[in-house]
Amino acid sequence: MKSDMLCLECDNLVIGAGLAGMAAALRLKGKTLVASAGLGATAISGGAIALPERRDEEAERWFLKTLQDTCCPYREGQYMTDMRAVRSGLVQTTTDFMGSPVYVSPDDRPLNDGIALGLKVFAGRSCQEVAHMIEADDAWLDLIGEALSNAGADSYLLPPVLGVSRAMQARKRLENAAGAPVYEYVTAPSVLGLRLLRGLRDALDRNRDITLLETTTIESIDGGARGLMGTKRLRGVLVEASLLVLATGGPLTGFRLDGDRVCEPLTGTVVGDVEADLGRSFAADHPLMFKGIGVCLPAAGGFRDVRAAGAVAAGYGLYEALRTGYHAGDGL
Numbered sequence: 001m002k003s004d005m006l007c008l009e010c011d012n013l014v015i016g017a018g019l020a021g022m023a024a025a026l027r028l029k030g031k032t033l034v035a036s037a038g039l040g041a042t043a044i045s046g047g048a049i050a051l052p053e054r055r056d057e058e059a060e061r062w063f064l065k066t067l068q069d070t071c072c073p074y075r076e077g078q079y080m081t082d083m084r085a086v087r088s089g090l091v092q093t094t095t096d097f098m099g100s101p102v103y104v105s106p107d108d109r110p111l112n113d114g115i116a117l118g119l120k121v122f123a124g125r126s127c128q129e130v131a132h133m134i135e136a137d138d139a140w141l142d143l144i145g146e147a148l149s150n151a152g153a154d155s156y157l158l159p160p161v162l163g164v165s166r167a168m169q170a171r172k173r174l175e176n177a178a179g180a181p182v183y184e185y186v187t188a189p190s191v192l193g194l195r196l197l198r199g200l201r202d203a204l205d206r207n208r209d210i211t212l213l214e215t216t217t218i219e220s221i222d223g224g225a226r227g228l229m230g231t232k233r234l235r236g237v238l239v240e241a242s243l244l245v246l247a248t249g250g251p252l253t254g255f256r257l258d259g260d261r262v263c264e265p266l267t268g269t270v271v272g273d274v275e276a277d278l279g280r281s282f283a284a285d286h287p288l289m290f291k292g293i294g295v296c297l298p299a300a301g302g303f304r305d306v307r308a309a310g311a312v313a314a315g316y317g318l319y320e321a322l323r324t325g326y327h328a329g330d331g332l
């Protein structure tokens with residue numbers, strides 16, 4: 001072992017800080033470390049949690065309560081996507097809308113066949129860029145507010161641009177200037193996933209038993225989890241724990257393919273079969289959409305218990321990440 005290796009011990013190690021890993025960490029009992037290599041699918045998702053037929057109301061209630069006092073409160077409601085589809089789900093309070101608001105287009109073009117209000121301030125800029133400008137300087141909000149008040153509509157539906165950490169305040173300021181309710185619609189990649197992560201981070205920061213090891217990539221599990229820390233990856237780290245939760249993610253960092261077998265990348269455990277579970281044509285079309293969901297893996301690498309949590313890329317990905325993260329410690 002290298003002498004400059006950082007050696008840590010805890011009750012639980014969670015690898016991955018997307019929705020699944022954060023939910024798991026927030027629910028587990030005991031000293032918990034969360035190792036995160038960086039942003040994953042949650043960060044670029046639409047941030048709205050569509051409700052499947054088979055719901056897990058316990059996990060949903062926990063989620064709403066956990067985020068209620070953070071910078072990103074959620075509620076059950078309706079949201080509109082940039083395709084103008086109206087869906088129900090768990091939504092960030094800025095995306096929950098009423099009535100028939102006027103769409104504000106990011107690029108002056110009407111969305112689908114409807115009428116949209118174009119705003120010059122958005123021209124040539126991505127949602128993330130505008131969100132960053134708004135987060136840094138209220139003057140941008142006032143510019144948008146002035147343009148909206150000149151348009152004189154009853155309410156407005158904006159691209160997701162209200163910033164990451166203070167969207168609620170930004171929205172109120174905009175509503176005062178516009179003299180009408182202002183909502184955001186759901187699109188991906190967008191800032192809504194980043195906002196969800198920030199809300200989870202707020203909740204995590206309040207829990208003294210949880211430590212987040214950012215920019216820490218776990219490379220192997222062998223007598224503990226071994227990895228490298230920092231943006232330059234100069235420092236080694238070894239973490240020993242009783243429970244290991246693998247929440248390494250959706251489409252960006254997901255499971256590895258070995259022939260027909262779908263393997264969890266760190267332990268090599270086979271969690272699925274391409275032919276039997278998914279079909280070859282699906283696999284060929286969607287190479288990044290695999291993920292073992294809620295699987296219990298055999299004890300490995302010196303950990304007494306190993307669990308996996310996380311979700312596929314499409315459809316109900318965030319719901320599955322929440323559900324499996326919430327239940328990651330069940331039965332311990």
Ligand SMILES: Cc1cc2nc3c(=O)[nH]c(=O)nc-3n(C[C@H](O)[C@H](O)[C@H](O)COP(=O)(O)OP(=O)(O)OC[C@H]3O[C@@H](n4cnc5c(N)ncnc54)[C@H](O)[C@@H]3O)c2cc1C
Pocket residue numbers: 015016017018019020021035036037038039040041042043044045046047048049050188189216217218219247248249250251252253309310311312313314315316317318319321
């Ligand atoms: C563009 C896009 C839009 C989407 N929109 C929606 C949507 O609107 N609604 C919806 O329900 N779903 C959506 N999804 C799917 C959803 O985002 C994912 O299914 C869900 O976020 C997966 O969450 P997760 O916690 O399992 O993984 P992730 O959020 O991917 O988190 C995995 C984490 O693990 C870390 N990690 C991975 N390997 C290691 C390692 N070796 N060491 C340390 N850390 C590691 C990563 O850095 C990351 O932090 C979308 C996905 C994409 C890509």
